[in-house]
Structures are given as C-alpha cells and as structure tokens.
Amino acid sequence: ETGVTQTPRHLVMGMTNKKSLKCEQHLGHNAMYWYKQSAKKPLELMFVYSLEERVENNSVPSRFSPECPNSSHLFLHLHTLQPEDSALYLCASSQEAPGQGGQPQHFGDGTRLSIL
C-alpha cells in the first residue's frame, strides 16, 4: 500500500480514443501532481494542484486535461493523443506544495500508456 493508487496500471489506446487516468491518495495531503516519465528523460512535471486549485500548468498540450474534484482524487483526461505521448504517467501527492518546507512527494506506481 503506497498511499497513492493509480488506475489503470497499463493502457493501450488509439489516437482517436478518449480515456481517463485516475489517481487517489490516502495520505491526507493537500497537493497533487501529474508527471510524465519517458525513457532516458527527467520526470516532466505536467500539473500541480494545491487544495484542489490548479497552481501549475507546464505548457502541456490541451489534449491532456486534468481534473481535481477533491483533495484525494486527481484525474487526467486524454483525447486525440499522439504516439510521442506514450510514456509512464505518474501521480504524486505531498502535504503542501513545493517550496513550503521539505515536503517529500509520494508517488503512485504509474500508468504505462501506449498510443497506437
């Protein structure tokens, strides 16, 4: 039990499909994050939510749409993705947003996404 649960673990979709990734944290944290992890590249921060408000959007294409209905749940809605979007998508949470003390982020196991 990592405290951060992501579903599904694996997802294969065509470029015209619409799907959603789900993340749930059981740690009582106030901040949640989406990262993209591609092979041989640094983790790329996509979105940050603090107290359910989006506080960071790192120039992510609009085909990725986040949703944070409450402090425990985070979604990433996907539509008309491209082959280069194939990657591991990691969700994380922390007590507070970065910069407010040494709050480590707790990561889920990720969703391995493959775009056909």
Next chain:
Amino acid sequence: GQNIDQPTEMTATEGAIVQINCTYQTSGFNGLFWYQQHAGEAPTFLSYNVLDGLEEKGRFSSFLSRSKGYSYLLLKELQMKDSASYFCAVVYNQGGKLIFGQGTELSVKP
C-alpha cells in the same frame, strides 16, 4: 534554465561505497531531494537537504553545498537491491516548482 546534471549510469560492486553527484543552477534554490526508483515501481523519497552539510540516514547519506550548486548521494555497504535509478530534484523559489534530473541508473554487481 535550471539544468540539473547527474551521471546517466554507474556501476559498483556489492559491499562497496558509491557516490552519485548532482549539480544544479543555484539561482532561486529552495531545497533538494533525492529519490530512488526501481524498475517498474514508483519513485520513493530518500532524503531532503536545504542547508549545507551532510544528512545521514542509515546506509544512505546526502550532502549539499549551496554555494557550489552541488549535492551527492552516498550509498554505503552496497546491496544488490540498491540497483535502481536515483534522481535528484531541486525546488526553485518559494512556493515554486520541483525540477528533476534525468536520473542515474546504478547497477550493483556481485
């Protein structure tokens, strides 16, 4: 930019000591994390440094020099299970973003 540099790969022997270095741009620095990630698993938190000096936690230690923009992760008494990727990540500016290095893939050999 906020380039964070660490070696791509390292190899070490079981029982030995290995040091993984990380350099970063100092402007706006507000803390540095080290994470471990085994293949197919979530990254896990190892250490946090915001002041100069050495933080020791069991077999793992992390060092920071803010003036030099330099940190290292020291792993002692290496075990096979320490084979993993190790990421340094820097917090820039108060309330700011966390930037990850590309990770160092450590292979521990018998």
